[in-house]
Amino acid sequence: MLPMASDDSSKKKKLKLKQKQKQKQREKQKKSLSDLKTLGEQLLTSRAYINNLPILLTFITPNSSQSPQYALESLLSLQSFFTPLLPQLPSSSTHSTNPDPEFIYRTWLRSKFDDFIHRLLDVALSSQSEDALREVVLDSIMEFVKVGNAGKFHSAIYHKLLHGIVHSALGVDDILLNLLATKYFNYIDVCYFTYISLEKQARNLEREEDKNGSQNPEDKIQSKSSMELSVHKMHNLLSRIPPLEASEEKLDREMWNGLGILVEKSSKKERIANSQESNDKVLSSRSMAKKMKLKFTKAWISFLGLPLPLDVYKEVLVTFHQAVIPFLSNPIMLCDFLTRSYDVGGVVSVMALSSLYVLMTQHRLEYPNFYDKLYALLEPSIFMAKHRAKFFQLLDSCLKSSLLPAYLAAAFCKKLSRLALFVPPSGALVIVALVHNLLQRHPSINCLVHREGGTDTTRETFEDKKGSLENAEDCDASRHVSDEKPGIDHFNAEESDPKDTNALRSSLWEIDTLRHHYCAPVSRFVWSLENDLAVRSRAAEIAVKDFSAGSYGTVFNNEIRRRVKQVPLAFYKATPTYLFSESDFPGWTFKLKDEGSAKRQRT
Known part of the structure; x- marks a missing residue:
């Protein structure tokens, strides 16, 4: 029994320690909230309070248990402290054995600034942080991007921001992506470095995809889901960037950094000899447009290489x-x-x-x-x-080109006509318009027009159409069709190659059936097509866009708006007892059951 008692006592001690730690944290927060402003003011006034810098950094965290007021107060103090010192700080990659205390002090400040940026990115990319705090943090990061590189655009910080957005667990519709696009994608230098960063990340993702081929199945599934999320966010960023101006001379969009985009850096010897003066050259408007187009192209080509x-x-x-x-x-x-x-x-x-x-x-x-x-x-x-x-x-x-071969135009015309038997009325209207245009543009396929023999008008029209054929082989094909037995269609609708469909040996009997379509607009449209074909002069082409977006709703709305002058009426002297008359179906009889059996069923 003694071991059980010792275990209970140890658990109680741990609980008491946790409670004490929570109380200390609460007391610290109560004291820190009132003292944070004082710590920031002291840091801004004298170097003697430089130790306040690490204390203020500890409050910039995405911890949900901490009030965002602490992070906000520390952020304002640290931003005011680092902004005027940035041009004096060495680069992050500088490694020197210089014993100068001032240089050592500035190197230490650079490390703390890098830690500050890292903490800001953690807050901005965390879903635990409040949206208002994330917006303020994003603005602070972009301010450091604006002037962080000795007054020039700090592309390294901006690349870290985009890299964190693409590879984080944030959703595609996260507020951070929307804020970045709406507030900063109107600046041309931000767009310029966005293209550069996304191109690099696309290439890195492509390499990661190649490496993931040897992973376990579970790891492959996880890497694939994370890859798809990253691709979604990259596409969201690329598509949110405003399009470039068509004219290079009209490139007058604003710059986020006042110095613009700097290129053509001087050599290392020149920079060492004259570290105070920069030999960078600012791009002109025309050269900037060319650079933007080049970066735009590289970014999209790299993105399209991803799965x-x-x-x-x-x-x-x-x-x-x-x-x-x-x-x-x-x-x-x-x-x-x-x-x-x-x-x-x-x-x-x-x-x-x-x-x-x-x-x-x-x-x-x-x-x-x-x-x-x-x-x-x-x-x-x-x-x-x-x-x-x-x-x-x-x-x-x-299909508008006049150089289109006759067999190809006939294949399209015949395939569309066959589809008219299966599509809804709106599709039939589009098909009639397309077939009308094909027959008007390519007289060599007018031999496909279906005609019922026996009338002088149809024979005359048929001879006129045959006379207008440009290809002698097409005429021979049409004669071959007329000499064959009726009811045989040599068109092969299952053939995928237009050359082997035998379309020129067929006729547009499918369009003829549309004259009796149950939908009145389709039948009227076919009658207008026949009237245009009967006219010897070439009729105007039909605008397909007027029918291409049609549906059952559009057909119905257009029909009810028509003003009908004559309405068919049905009048019966006696109530009919059947739906169809015997004259409609010769050879068939429609009789009711004998009255005796009907009476027995009713009883």
């Missing part, structure tokens, strides 16, 4: 043609990334189409399999995709 999560991948591709490509120093550098994205298929290919189209039309990118991949994207699911409006407009633009 991007799918949601980030899609966000990048959506705005790539507007927010990135126009501001790159050499957009052709993106050809590998965009061609790989275009080869993925599905929604990713649709999103990559805009940027790839810009490179092909504006920067002379050659992509031989472009139309084959574009043909493969024509699936029923594309008519329900989120970015279908932009896709249909680009599809119409890609």
Whole structure:
């Protein structure tokens, strides 16, 4: 029994010691809160109170049990103390055996300043700190970034800040990222060094990804999740930076540091010979714009080399043609990334189409399999995709060239017509507009127009269309179709290569079926298409953008806004007992059950 008693007594002693320590901390806090201001004032007045510096540093901590007033009071005193001394302090990497007491004193101050910056970063990057305190800490860090390097932009401190943000556990929508973007990304020098820092971090993350290949499965999962979070935050920072000006002469954005961006440093001998004078040169507006474009390009190219999560991948591709490509120093550098994205298929290919189209039309990118991949994207699911409006407009633009081969134009025309049988009414309207434009731009495929034989008008129109064909082989293909048995369609909808689809041996019978579509706007639109084809002169093209963003809602709203002059009415002398009449289905009979069985069922 004695050992049990000793154990209880030891536990009681430990509890008493903890309680005493907590009481001491509370008494210290009560005394420190009233004395912190005095300690700061003493530190600012005389060197005799330099020992107050380490005491004030201890209060700058992200500890949630401590009131933020202590950290705030210490921060104000230390910032006022270090700001005028920074130009006199040696660099952090200086190692000298100089016995001068003044030099030793300044080296010690530099170490305390580095400790001060480290503590500020801990507070700013901690989720335990209050948001108001983190905002004040961020402003203090940026003030040291502004003048910390002998009056120049202190890129090392700023790099530590961005490195901590990217590699910390902070979320993508954390207040610190929003504050940094909204308050400081309007300054061009801050954006300049942001590009430099993010480029370095992207390269480091790429090396870490290569090293993680030999890890355990559990470690791989953790490293992958942390990598994805870092990539999300890097994309958030890159996308929040305001776009560059298109003109180099209009680069008039403000500088966070008054000296601007300094480059072309002098050699070591010159700096040693004349340590007081700097031979750095400030960039002019024109050269600064070129430098910004170069750093912008390097940052984005390094970022795109990372394993991007799918949601980030899609966000990048959506705005790539507007927010990135126009501001790159050499957009052709993106050809590998965009061609790989275009080869993925599905929604990713649709999103990559805009940027790839810009490179092909504006920067002379050659992509031989472009139309084959574009043909493969024509699936029923594309008519329900989120970015279908932009896709249909680009599809119409890609098929606008008069140099397009006849077999390719016919394959697209036939594939779209076949899709009209499966898509909703809004998709059918887009298809009719696209087919109309294809037939107007490429007279060589007018042999695909479906006509019912037996009327003089249709025969005459058919002969007129055949006379306008430019390719003799296409005419032969159309004659071959007319001589074959009716009801046979040689088009292979499952073929992925447009050359082997036999589209020129087919006809647009699918468009003809749309004349009897259950949706009135679709049937009216098809009738207008036939009227345009009947006119010998070339009709105007249809603006696809007017139909590309359509849906059931838009079709319904447009229909109820129409002013209808004649309304079909149904009048019955007697209440009908069946839905369809026998004349609608010749050879079929619709009879009710005999009355006797019906009566028995009712009883």
